[in-house]
Amino acid sequence: MFRIKDAKVSLKFYQDILGMELIHESPGGDFTNYFLAFPEEGKEHLSEEEKAARKFQREGVLELCHNWGTESDPDFKGYANGNEEPGRGFGHIAISVDDVEAECKRLDSLGVRFKKRPEEGRMRHIAFIYDPDNYWIEIVPSGGKKGEKGM
Template identity: 65%
Template sequence: MFARRVPCILSRFRSVQAQSSGSWEFHGTRTAAGKPPRIDSCRHLTSTSTSTMPRATETASFKFNHTMLRVKDPKVSLDFYQNVIGMDLLSVKKMSDFTLYFLAFNHEGRDLSPEEKEASRFGREGVLELTHNHGTENDPEFKGYASGNTDPGRGFGHIALTVADVDKACERFDQLGVQFKKRPTDGKMRHIAFILDPDGYWIEIVPDRMPL
């Protein structure tokens, strides 16, 4: 069975990075004309994702459980992720110097008790953990956290959300005063957007079905 070729998100994200920084970064050889060599990321992804073999028994139960982001002010961040993004608060873990907030989507529409939410936390996929180090929200000298998309030390890039209609989702974000890094009408990538959370982390907004 051959995998169907689809538009490559990786190459699109590189374009967004280029738009934000004003330049492309390449490491390695260049062509005779002095230009960076073309990297066919789509071909690589296609050729490495065509296997229909089942996962090894040892990893069959593995899931991508959660991503952790450090936040300056939990009240602001929780309002954003609950009321703007639409996630549910699963549980709160208070420690002496920091507090952890776990959020996830409730697509089943079930009204879970706090105990049920806590019990399901490690069995879910796509959980977001917000870590608040106490005092940062009131510290005038605290400059905030790096998003991972600026120099020096580019590393972490973004999280991504799928939506049924990118344009409608972005209209709602506009009405709620959300800051955009890239609107659907910016550049050549008309079917995706990037918004920023209160700490400046990038959130990619993509359709649940990519156009062919």
């Protein structure tokens, strides 16, 4: 689970930039959990009821937790992303794409911030981007069918 500052900003990033879909929203006392996943290939024919019944049986479901009010709190500095002190430990998530270089060009054209581009460093076949809350997302080659995306 990623703790997020602003649900609107994060949902826009994961849906509009990365292509995930919101599969479930669960409001609690003073927070909301959002569950996202990439569209399932070959499942377009399922009814909404069938999709709802299997929403947590999918691969690569990402949970975002938004504590209400953080989006408008000028003193809120964000959460630890796990890659720096304090709170070092968690590293990142990864998504697989058919063509890392093409995906990086697309992400670059959309203004996504990069931690590492494919041409940087020793590992030339991967990239890292930041989400709106500075969590790292690794972009790796899928080795799968053309056009596939997944977690």
